[in-house]
Structures are given as C-alpha cells and as structure tokens.
Amino acid sequence: MSNFGSRLAGATLAVVLVAAGGCSAGKGVDVDGGGATGGAGGVLTAAIGGEPDQLDPHKTSAYYSFQVLENVYDTLVEPDENLEMKPALATEWKTSDDQLTWTFTLREGVKFSDGSPLTSQDVKYSFDRIVGEKLNNAYRFASVKSVAAPDPKTVVVTLSAPTPNLLANLGGFKGVAIVQKANIESGAVKTKPVGSGPFAVSAYTSGDSVKLVRNDNYWGDKPKLDGVTFTFVKDPTVALQNLRGGEVQWTDNLPPQQVPSLKDGGDLEVQTTPSSDYWYLTLNQARKPYSDVNVRRAVAFALDPAAITKAAKFGLATTNQTAIPKGSAWYYEYAPYRHDPAQAKQLLGQAGVTGLTMELMVTSEYPETVSAAQVIAAQLKEVGITVRIRTLDFAQWLDEQGKGNFDAFMLGWLGNIDPDEFYYAQHHSGGTFNFQKYRNPAVDKLLDQARTETDQAARKQAYDQVAKQVVDDASYIYLYNPDVVQGWSKKVTGYQARTDRAIRFRDVALAK
Amino acid sequence: MSRFILRRLLQSAVVLLGVTLVVFLLLQLVPGDPVRVALGTRFDPQTYEALRSRAGLDRPLLTQYLSYVGNALTGDLGVSFRSGQPVTTIVLERLPATLSLALTAVLIAVLIALPLGVLAAVRNGSALDHAARVFSQFGVSVPDFWMGIMGILLFAGVLGWLPPSGYVALTDDPAGWLSHVLLPAATIGLVTASILTRFIRSSVLEVLSADHVRTAEAKGLRGRVVVLRHVLRNALIPVVTVVAVQLASLLGGVIVVEVLFAWPGIGRLTYDAVQARDYPVLQGAVLLVAALFLVMNLLVDILYARLDPRIRVR
Amino acid sequence: MSADSRTRRALSALRHDPPAVAGAAVLLLLVVVGVAGQWLAPAGVNDVDVDQMLHPPSWAHPFGTDELGRDVLSRVLVAARVSLQVGVVSVGIALLVGATIGLIAGYYQGWVDNVLMRGMDVLFAFPVLLLAVAIVAVLGPGLLTAMIAIGVVYTPIFARVTRAGVLSVREQVFVRAAVSIGASDLRIIRRHVLPNIAAPLIVQTSLSLAFAILSEAALSFLGLGVQPPAPAWGRMLFDGRGFVTEAWWLGFFPGAAIFLTVLAFNLVGDALRDVLDPRQLTLGEARRSTA
DSSP states (O other): OTTOHHHHOTTTTOOOOSSOTTOOOOOOOOOSOTTOOOOOOOEEEEEESSOOSOOOTTTOOOHHHHHHHTTTOOOSEEEOTTSOEEESSEEEEEEOTTSOEEEEEEOTTOBOTTSOBOOHHHHHHHHHHHHHTTOTTGGGGTTEEEEEEEETTEEEEEESSOOTTHHHHHHSSGGGOOOOHHHHHTSGGGTSOOOSSSEEEEEEETTTEEEEEEOTTOSSSOOSSSEEEEEEOOOHHHHHHHHHHTSOSEESOOOGGGHHHHHHHOSEEEEEEEOSOEEEEEEOTTSTTTTSHHHHHHHHHHOOHHHHHHHHHTTOEEEOSSSSOTTSTTOOOOOOOOOOHHHHHHHHHHHTOOSOEEEEEEETTSHHHHHHHHHHHHHHHTTTOEEEEEEEOHHHHHHHHHHTOOSEEEEEEOSOOSHHHHHHHHHSTTOTTOTTOOOOHHHHHHHHHHHHOOOHHHHHHHHHHHHHHHHHTTSEEEEEEEEEEEEEETTEESOOOOTTOOOOOTTOEEOO | OHHHHHHHHHHHHHHHHHHHHHHHHHHHHSSSOHHHHHHGGGOOHHHHHHHHHHTTTTSOHHHHHHHHHHHHHTTOOOBOTTTOOBHHHHHHHHHHHHHHHHHHHHHHHHHHHHHHHHHHHHTTTSHHHHHHHHHHHHHHHSOHHHHHHHHIIIIIIISOOSOSSOOOOTTTOHHHHHHHHHHHHHHHHHHHHHHHHHHHHHHHHHHHTSHHHHHHHHTTOOHHHIIIIIIHHHHHHHHHHHHHHHHHHHHTOOHHHHHHTTOOSHHHHHHHHHHTTOHHHHHHHHHHHHHHHHHHHHHHHHHHHHHOGGGGGO | OOHHHHHHHHHHHHHTOHHHHHHHHHHHHHHHHHHHHHHHOSSOTTOOOGGGTTOOSOSSSTTOBOTTSOBHHHHHHHHHHHHHHHHHHHHHHHHHHHHHHHHHHHHHOHHHHHHHHHHHHHHHTSOHHHHHHHHHHHHOSSHHHHHHHHHHHHHHHHHHHHHHHHHHHHTSHHHHHHHHTTOOHHHHIIIIIHHHHHHHHHHHHHHHHHHHHHHHHHHHHTTOSSOTTSOOHHHHHHHHGGGTTTOHHHHHHHHHHHHHHHHHHHHHHHHHHHHHOTTOOOHHHHHGGGO
16 A cells, blocks of 8 residues: 555554543553563565655655564654554653643663664654654644753653644654654665664665664564565565465465455464554535535445445455444444435435436555445446446546545545544545535534543544534445455464554564 | 768667657656656655756756756666655666566577477478467467466466566575576567567578578588588578567566566566656666667677678668 | 559458468457447446356356456457457557658658658667557556557557658659659659558558557556456456466456457468568567567
8 A cells, every 4th residue: 555645644554542642651661671582583574565665754655664664663652552652762751731741751772773872862853854844744743832852861842732642643653753863864764764673674675675684772672583574575466375385474465355265274374453444435515416415325325335345355344334443442333324225216316316427536546446436336326326437547536636526536544543533634624635525514613622622531522423423414435444464474473463554573483 | 891880870879869858758748747746645845846856847848858868878867756766776776687587588589489490491381380380470469468377377376386476686596586587587488489480480491592502402411411500500690680689678678577477677667667657767767778779779780780791781 | 563453362362371261250250349249248347246256157157257246258348349449549540650751751751751760760769568658657547548659659660661662662663754744742652652552551550450459458457558447358467467366267368368369460460461561571570579
C-alpha cells in the first residue's frame, strides 16, 4: 500500500491512544536486559510487497518505508500491542493542571546507531523540522505551540489547547521518529538513515532489498537477530513460494485467496488480525440526486457488503457499517442496513428517482476498489441503478476527487485509531477530506466539542452520536475493515502481527 | 572507410540529439504539472518547490532543454521525484542485472538457433527444416509473458526445479544467480532464437547457392567440410550483426519479462518509474537505453563494414 | 505486371499454402468473434458472482471462472474485439502517418527527406515497448492512449518501407516520362507511385498487425492498456497473475488467444510476403524481441 499518503490517510499508520486520555505519568520499563543474551541469531529475510520510496521517516508516507523504519527508529513514546502508549525514548511524562504543558523525561544513555548520544536537542530538532518544513505529519502538531529542551534529558511541549491524544500524535508511528540532525543535513537519510532503534541500515539496493544489521548501541534488550533483510517481492504468489522455499522467513504479501488454507496447513505460521483501516463508498452530495438522503440510503440497502468483501479481500476483512473496528475501545455497534433490494427500490421511489446512471470512480492504484466496483455495479443494477465504472490513474483520481468531479467513489483510510481521525476531516463541513460535501450542523458541533474533551466517557459518547448520524445520513457507506495478514516460517519465534501493521523484529529469534 | 565511420558517427550524433529532444518532451507532455502529479498524495510544499526548481520547470522551455542536454553530457540526468537520488546512479545500479540477463538470453538463443538454422538450411525441405520453421513461427507469435507464466507454472510450480522469480547478483552467489536467471533468460532466449533461426537459415541458404560453394563442391570437397569452412564463415557475417542488434534491444531492458520475474533491471526500473510517475527516472532510463541502442547499432555497422566492404557503397 | 494481377496471383498462391489458409481461417473466425462476441458469449462479461469464484473449467464454464466469478470464456470472446480494434486502429495510424512521411521523403528527397527520415530514425532508436510504455506513462493508461502509443511506435517502419519503394519507382522510366511531360505530383503519385508500393505496404501491414496486437497485450499485461472492467486478453493475464498457480485457466486461455491471433496474422503475413515481396526485409521482426 504505497502512496496512501498524507492527503488520504492523513494518519497513515497513526496510532492514537486508546484509553490514556488523562494520563499524567508513564511507568519506566525494565531495561536491565532480563537475561537476553542477544546476537548469534542469524539474519531474517522478510519479503515486503514493494520498495520504499525513501527512508527519511518524516518525508515518506509509503508503508513499505515504514516497514523498514519501524526497526530503525524510535519515537518519544510508542504504542504497545493493544495500542496503548508506552514509554520509549521518554521514560516518564507529566501534564500541567491546565493540560497545556507536557514535560517528558528522556531515557538515560540513549545513543544513535553511530554511537553519538541522543538528547533532548534531537527531539526538539525532529519536531521542529516536521512543523517548520510543513512535512506530512505537521498536522499532528496542530495544537503544539512550542517544543523546548531546557536540559539534555528534558523536553517540554507547550500546547495552545488541551490535546487528549497528544501522546499518540507524538509517538503513534515512526513518521514522528527522532532523527539525527547531521544525518538529515547531509542528505544521507534518504538511503542511509541513522536512528536509535534495534537495527541500523547497512545497505540499500534499489529494486532489490534493504539490509539491516543489529544496532549494538541499542538501549533496549539486545536484538537476537544479527540482521534483517527486507526484499521487495511484488507478486504474492512468489512471496509465498519464497517463504516455503526458505529463502524468506517472513512476509505480509500472501495471496489472499490462499490464506484460509495456509492457516490450516500447518507448515507456516499465518496470522490474521483485524486492522483499524476501513474502506467505504461515498456519494457526491453536491450533486442531484445524491443530495437526497433517501437515495444514499437506498444505495446502502442495495449493497451486499459480504459479497463485496469476498471479491475485494477474499473474505480477509470484517464487514462493518461504521468506521471504527470491533475491538477498539471506540467501537460503536450500529448496523441499520441490510442487503434489501426491495427496501432500496422503495426509497428510490420515495425520492422519485428512476433510471439513474451513476459514475463510480475507482483507481487501479488500489485494485480492491476495481474488484469491489464490479460487484457494487452488479448489486446496484438489481435496484435499477446503472453503474458506469471509471478506472483512473491515481493522480487523475485525486484530481477529480479534489474538483468534486464524481458521482461516487470508493477508497479507504489506513490506520486511524483516534475517533477524531476517523470522523473530523471526513464529515465536518469544514473538513479537509469532506469531498462528498456532507453538511450537518449537529455533527459539526459534536466533532468540535469532542476534539478537546478530556473526559473519556463524554468523548466516547460524542463520537458514538457522530457515528450514528453519519451512518444514518449515509455520508460514507462503510464497507469493511480489512485484516492484517502476515505469515512466517516456524523457525521464527517472538513475532506478533499487530493491528497497526507495525512490524517489529526486535524480539524475534530465528531457529537454525 | 574512415569517411564512412565519420558519416555514421555524425548521423548517430544527430539522432541522439533528437532522442534527447523526445525524452525531454515526454515531461512536457504530461497533462498538468508533472511534479504535482508525481507527488500525488505525498505532496508537501517544500519538496514540491525543491523538485520543481531542481527540474528547472520554472524556466523557459529552450533553456530547460539546453540545460537538460548539457547536464546529460556531464552525466547528470536530474534527481528522482520519488527518492531524491541522482537518476544516473539509480539507472546505472540496474545495469548489471539487465546485462547479465541479456547476455544469458542471447547465449541461449545462439545455442539453439545456430545448429537449428544451419541444419535447416543444409537439409532444405527436410522434416527438420519444417520443424525449424514451426519453431520460429511459434517463437515470433508467442507472447513472452505468457510463455514466462507457463514456464513458472511448470518449472517452479509443478516440477519445483527453479525459483519462480527473484534475483541474486552473479557476484554474490553464482549458483543462485544461475537458478534465478534460467527461466527469464530462456523465455527471452526462445523468442530471440526463433528470430535468429530464420536469419541463419536464409543466410546459409543464400551462401550455399553462391558460386564459390558450388566450385568447392565441384572440387570434390565433401558436404560437411563445405558447410563448415566456406558457408559458415560467409553466412555468419550477417548473423553476427543480427545477434548484435538483438543484444542491443535486449540491453534496453525487457520490460515485461523483468516485471514478470521481478528482475531488478532497467526494464523493471522503467515500469516502476511509470507506476510511481517518477518522470526523471523514466526519462533517464529511456535516454540511456536509446543511447545504448544507438551505440550498439553504430558498432554493428562499423563492424559490418569491416567484414563486408560492399556495405559502404550503400 | 500490374498491381491488380499481382494481387490476384497472390490470392491464388495463398490458397495453396496450408499454413496461410489456416491463418486466414483463424482470422475469419476472429473477425466473426470480434463483431458478434457479445452475442456468442454464454454469459455477460461483467456478470460477477463471488460464490462462483475461481472455478476450474466445467460444462457450465468451459474456460472456468475468474477471481470475481465471471465466465472466462465470455471474457475471452468479447476481448477479441479490443485486440482487433487496437491492432487495426494503431496500424492504421502507423500506416497513414508513416506512408505519408515516407512518400513525401522519397518523392521530394533533398532536405525534406533528410529531416523527415532523421525524425523517423529518432523514433526508431527506442525499443518498441519502451517507447510505448513511456508514451502511455505520459498520456495516462487507457484504450485510446494505447492505440496512439502503438501507432507512433510502428510509424517509422512504414515510413522506411514506403520511402524505399518510392525511391525505386521514382527512377523508373515511366515515372521520369510522366515528370517530363509535366504531370502534377499528385497525379504521378496516384497513378504510378502508389500502385507500385502497395505490395510492400500490404505485407508490412499484415505483419505489423501481429506485432501491434502483441504490443497491446504487453501493455495490458503491465496494466497500462484497456482499463477494467472492460475485458482485454493482456489485462486478464495481469489480473490473473496472482492466481495462476491455483487457477491455471486464468493464465492459459487469454494467453492462448493472444498467441493464436498473432500466429494467424504472422502466417498470413509471411505468405503474403513470399508472394508479393519476397526480398522485403522484415524490419519488424528484427525488433520484435523487445516486447
């Protein structure tokens, strides 16, 4: 999923705290090594579906880059497997009573992989760079007034408004990693980034692979592997064959239709975990007849999400009529639609619509939209809507989306966890991604309130109301949450597939 | 002789200049702003400005073209929109993979086509000749990617003898390289062989009917000796040039086969650049390939002129 | 010998050439399928049925079903039209533009010749598919751009063939005579030049059709040709690539269709060449392997 990009997935891979709203201090982690000896673990080869565009964590938005960078960089705090924010470079933090000043204490003795120390100056430099150069993730710092480094171990972040999800913004994923100034300024970061993470990049062969070696200066438990090699294998069938042949020990690029049998097969470890991504269909409310809520609801009733999911993801997804997946603390159970062509026809009748032809815009960049569109077309035909599928190049697609030149489109959002990221930009009347031109003052008000609400329960309630209204108004017609699908050799131990698709090899060992 | 070379050199230089113009115009033909289009969702104002001014898109067209040519002459093909790396480095990195694939493919092709073509000509009209014709008709008509897919199905899938795709550098692991190169090289090699077989057959036929061969036969030299000594030497001159032309076009990267077999050569680079709308890389790859193609053809012509002086009269 | 009698002779010679007859029969079948594919197809090309996905060939679906449960046979049949359309239109473009350029260059010679033919040399300096891919990359993928790209790529061949023909005719006595009695250029071209270069052009056209169809298939295979949901053979291979090991029929049938079509054009083209213009250098062939 390269190129998913800042515009679309403003929060590509972002992870926002789940239940940490009023948290004031983190607990330190045990860093005495716990008896892990490290080393002598061999090199793990991981096949990923494509090539990183570049390895500057602040500038790339490609998932392929982050697969590599996850193992190279650290953030101030980081999400654990339940997506709760835990200490990383910062061991603890305090929040002022007015919620406007956050003081972080950095871990003792952290070094970059080249041996130079990592101090509060590096944190300040990293955050200032993202904001000052208006990089992809600058929006995460929207409420940050300033970052200060009063002493080498202390970072003070001053806010303009209470920000309950600050930790997730500052540490949700490696797009806000702490970088080294010299490495950035020399430009070497693009192919040879220097971080403080468990591994360091040793070689980058364009078109082929990125090689990582163990970072002996790593602050945490010494990684057991000597290194990790990421090879780029576009074709999932090939990746699987490589995995079986032993050339590769880990991949997330498995042929979806084979996953069920692979899970049963037993010669490989294959895990599927629901992700926080969602895919949706939306109708242009600035155009007739889609401005009529009955028409939009009719479309929702005409669809059979189970069939769409099967075509698009071979069933490796969970249908969901709201955006936030089951399992998230923010999940709101609400499913008013069901596959009911009669109901759909009746709604269309109420709206006085007959013989409707709808242009559905999809992009070859995301083949699942093309597959799904064909199923959607077949289903809408049953209720008398003729769908003309427009398959565009992504650049052109974005252009048309921006201009509002569409009847309908299908796309997805990756990796949002905080409800603000799920709803604000998409459904607020002033939202930057509200291309479908949804306008509901009640929703606007709720979204604005919930943004700065520090009471967890109240916040959840507000977003539940938003979710219900958005679904009832069919601003987005939500289709499914895809699964994270990863497979690895039985020789690999200590690996877990994560909901946020972060790929961490630091605790992994490889049997001979 | 030297006048001929000089003329061909000059001609090639003019064509090369034209090639740079076409390559340069590619970027201009992109509807809308190519940098904006290329950045797509990765858009950030700073990168945008940097790339735009680096690509010189804010200057007049003629200035842009002249500096593109000027830079290209010094080996500077601009920077990638995607990675910010110099295009020259990116393109050159891919050369060894393409080179090793192309040479192996041509080797396979010659090993098949030479005996087949010569025998078909010598036994003109025999069953073998017919078989050779069927083979070459098959080879020019079969889509290489289809043959590649079928090859993967058979050799990697059913039999499990070879890896389905991937690349190992020859310098890293020769055995690994060989197992990976066989399928893609055979795919290209069979197609190339079918073309070569035709040329070799007709070339040998032509020489066989020539006077000095008949004389040799009249002198009582036995068939096999005639074929080997007289015919082959004369027949192979045009064949060498055809092989060289084939090699030249293979060096341009065999896009489809490289994509199918995940072979990180120039062809895959071109394809990836298209996918990523990385126009400078696309331009650089296309320019390098065309230049290589021209130089190879120039060498072939000169070689041919040396081997067969009649050519200069043309 | 007049062009007319030559054509007649060619046709009669073709009748006695079994491979050519076979090729012509396949072509005829293709044209029928191309025109009537929609009615011949047992199912709609976009009849999606996810419960029927990836079924192997059976009586209900002789070529099996694809990853969306569509009938592969129907898609292969309907896609014939796309291939023929791309072939005819792109070669038409190449023929029209290339022959015009070659005609002008060969007839007027001098600097006009030089400029035009150097331009053609430039286009000729790119491997076929590379240039096509580059053009599609710039103009955006789709049926129309694929046709334009392939047309551009094959233009120089037609220009060269035409020019060579014109040059040889131009020096012949009857043409010089016509010039000397003051016949207009247009008249000379129409009456004397065109009939005499028709043969090599016919041969080149039929062979180019084969290469053009192959090029379209390659572009589609790279995802740069016809965009879904419209069916195209190359695109079907592209879409089926991930399933080929479990569903061989997804890779086999569309590929076989391409192969047969190209083979048919080649067989007919070769036969035409043997009869009409045996010494013609098949420039296309020498460049074929770049696909």
